[in-house]
Amino acid sequence: MTTRRRKSLAALQKLIRQLSRAAEELRAQGRHDVAEPLYQRALGLTELFCGREDVASLCNKLAALYEQIGRFDEAERFYLRALPLMEQSLGAEHPEIATLYHNLGGLEHARGRFAAGEPLARRSVEIRQRALGPHHPDVAADVAALAGILDGQGKREEAESLYRRALAIFECNYGSEHYEVAVNLNNLAAIKYAQGHYYEAERLYRRALAIKEKSLTAEHPDVAMTLNNLAALCKAQGRYPEAEALCRRALASF
Numbered sequence: 001m002t003t004r005r006r007k008s009l010a011a012l013q014k015l016i017r018q019l020s021r022a023a024e025e026l027r028a029q030g031r032h033d034v035a036e037p038l039y040q041r042a043l044g045l046t047e048l049f050c051g052r053e054d055v056a057s058l059c060n061k062l063a064a065l066y067e068q069i070g071r072f073d074e075a076e077r078f079y080l081r082a083l084p085l086m087e088q089s090l091g092a093e094h095p096e097i098a099t100l101y102h103n104l105g106g107l108e109h110a111r112g113r114f115a116a117g118e119p120l121a122r123r124s125v126e127i128r129q130r131a132l133g134p135h136h137p138d139v140a141a142d143v144a145a146l147a148g149i150l151d152g153q154g155k156r157e158e159a160e161s162l163y164r165r166a167l168a169i170f171e172c173n174y175g176s177e178h179y180e181v182a183v184n185l186n187n188l189a190a191i192k193y194a195q196g197h198y199y200e201a202e203r204l205y206r207r208a209l210a211i212k213e214k215s216l217t218a219e220h221p222d223v224a225m226t227l228n229n230l231a232a233l234c235k236a237q238g239r240y241p242e243a244e245a246l247c248r249r250a251l252a253s254f
Contacts, residue, residue, distance in 0.1 A: 012049050016042050020058065023065075032069050039065060056085035060100060067107055079104050095138065098128035102142055105149060114152035121146040137180070140169035144184055156191050163188040182211035186226050193233055205230045224253030 019042035026035035043058045063078035083100050090096055101124035108117030125142045132139055147162035167184040174180060189204035209226045216223055231246035 009049060012045060016045050016050065016054075019045075020061070024061070027065050027068070032065055035065060036062075051089065052085040053089040056082040056089065059085070060103065063107075064103065067103075067110060072107060072111055075107055076104070079107065093127055093130060095128055095131045098124045098131065098138075098142065101127065102145055105145060109145070109149050109152065112152070114149050117149045118146070118153070121149050135169055135172065137169060137173045140166040140173075140180070143169070144187070148187065151187075151191060156195060160188065160191050163191065177211055177214060179211070179215045182208045182215065182226075185211070186229065190229065193229075193236075198233060198237055202230070202233055205233060219253050221254060224250040227253065 019038050023035040023038035023042065026032075026038065039058065039062045043055070043062060046054050046058050059078045059082035063075045063082065066072070066075035066078065079100060083097070083104075086094070086096055086100060101120050105117040105121035105124060108114065108120065121142070125139065125146055128136070128139050128142050143162050144166040147159040147166065150156075150162065151159040163184050167181060167188065170178060170180045170184060185204045185208035189201045189208060192198075192201035192204060205226060209223065209230065212220070212223045212226055227246050227250035231243045231250060234240075234243035234246060
């Protein structure tokens, strides 16, 4: 390759990185309509001038954007396009393959197709655990995702066991006041509520709420979600004034 051609290729790769970063920032801001064409442009250039792994990475990002805005069929198409490319580049047991199975399982969860998502989520856990060991926080994230899919099918005993496992891993790695701990406490509380174990559910919701208020802000939508869950629990117990106060707090946050 000539020096001139090398410089041209380096400039194109820099442009691709810039486009991808800009798209990521816009997606994080919720500006999906502006992010999509930037991703598409970056993908087109990547297909022409970069390798399979880079193409797969951008397909995964574009799929995540489509999943966020509810264009599930397009999301699935790009996830499934990324998977064989990543397997060819990295091998079938690489953690990035686990990420794609995690995302495919999450997509089925978003569609409400829990049974279809279960084998995908289980595959993610298996690959990641072999690659990183059973106590890695990325494994905990996969375990929690699987728990959500099982809960959606009414398999609450296994879901509870998995949430508790994920919770223990997050606490061990991040400490007891981390946001991921709060998320799993909230999900575990929802299971206990569904089982009619109101005292345990309330204890878990209140702990989740305290952590979220510390790690986020009192006005964050995630805080409002737990406030709303706690309000529903109080209402189920006939504690209407308390439920109303919690609902008003949640409404103010939303």
